[in-house]
Amino acid sequence: MSCFSITGAIKNYAWGSRDYIKSLLSIESHGPLAEYWLGTHFLGEAKTEDGILLSEKIGHRLSFLFKVLAISTPLAIQCHPSKSQAQEGYLKESLLSLDDEERNYPDDSEKTEVVIALSDFTALYGFLPLEGIKENLSSFVPELFGKIKDSSSIKEVLETISNLSKEETSKILSQLEEKTGNTPPLSFTLGPKELCALCLSLYSDDIWCISPLLMNVVNLKANESLFIKPGIVHAYCRGNCLEIMSSSDNMTRLGLTKRHVDEKEFLKIAYLDSTPSLFLEAMETEEGAFSYSYKEAPFSLIRYEKGIHTLPRIKDGIIFSIEGKAILKKEDEEIEVGKGEAYYVGEDDKMMIEAQGSIFFAYGDCL
Numbered sequence: 472m473s474c475f476s477i478t479g480a481i482k483n484y485a486w487g488s489r490d491y492i493k494s495l496l497s498i499e500s501h502g503p504l505a506e507y508w509l510g511t512h513f514l515g516e517a518k519t520e521d522g523i524l525l526s527e528k529i530g531h532r533l534s535f536l537f538k539v540l541a542i543s544t545p546l547a548i549q550c551h552p553s554k555s556q557a558q559e560g561y562l563k564e565s566l567l568s569l570d571d572e573e574r575n576y577p578d579d580s581e582k583t584e585v586v587i588a589l590s591d592f593t594a595l596y597g598f599l600p601l602e603g604i605k606e607n608l609s610s611f612v613p614e615l616f617g618k619i620k621d622s623s624s625i626k627e628v629l630e631t632i633s634n635l636s637k638e639e640t641s642k643i644l645s646q647l648e649e650k651t652g653n654t655p656p657l658s659f660t661l662g663p664k665e666l667c668a669l670c671l672s673l674y675s676d677d678i679w680c681i682s683p684l685l686m687n688v689v690n691l692k693a694n695e696s697l698f699i700k701p702g703i704v705h706a707y708c709r710g711n712c713l714e715i716m717s718s719s720d721n722m723t724r725l726g727l728t729k730r731h732v733d734e735k736e737f738l739k740i741a742y743l744d745s746t747p748s749l750f751l752e753a754m755e756t757e758e759g760a761f762s763y764s765y766k767e768a769p770f771s772l773i774r775y776e777k778g779i780h781t782l783p784r785i786k787d788g789i790i791f792s793i794e795g796k797a798i799l800k801k802e803d804e805e806i807e808v809g810k811g812e813a814y815y816v817g818e819d820d821k822m823m824i825e826a827q828g829s830i831f832f833a834y835g836d837c838l
Contacts (some may be wrong), residue, residue, distance in 0.1 A: 480515030592710030597746025679726030795828015
């Protein structure tokens, strides 16, 4: 059977949760754990049980990266590049070390991603129509509305905000705080007002605390998902999720972070027009099996909840149990996959899976 156990790489960013990944993986930790990477990206590569890098074991790199995210506070306002933008940016930054904090492009790959909620989950996704932005700013920050009311595009609005003086920024944020407060909301269903308050509680001097007034607020339930193309501006705000994406860590950040921000590059690659949310419906392909796929994405994901199923024939895949267990079967061989465990699955014929819980199978190209 061409499959074996792997252990992912943990990322302990400040926005992470103190309990979700710790509980999922049954490990001890005294600080926040933000992400768990299952793939072959050089910034966080999975390993086999005997400590061999996954890419060394299989002789190549995966075309996708599979992650768990546990989010307690909002991530940066960000977007990801297309292939041509990534190649240009990577070349431009070639004199920087690959792990330099100033880099926007640690690799030369485009980044498309699908996010699947594992709990109640809130995100900002794409821009509202220009008139919706003006209406929000008029209601919450008249001081800023007066500066952008004659703008004819979202790009003009963003450039005006980006060029505000320190004094203008302070006055606008004070006005925003008067309208929204700065106390983190307890409710999991968040709207623009609550998200502005949450952002102000963390980044009180960052003008991009107004982002929830500019963008679509999306609240997902468990197993609902979003498709995020290169260029789409977004930020995950609260909740736990899975991500499957191109094997890339490229991003430009606009604000709401203590990490590197590059407004000029962000405005260069971001899609600066109104964007309706691209919800991705999971299709039940057979009883107990739900497929997440999008024609523009170079990867797919299946959620197994019950029953016995034949895995798709693929070049590379990863099985991961979020809850319960799975049994992988081929002829007389069986492997049990428990909660928080991951297995690499390579090219094989007629491998079966018996699911008893919430089991995800991420994979790239089919054979």
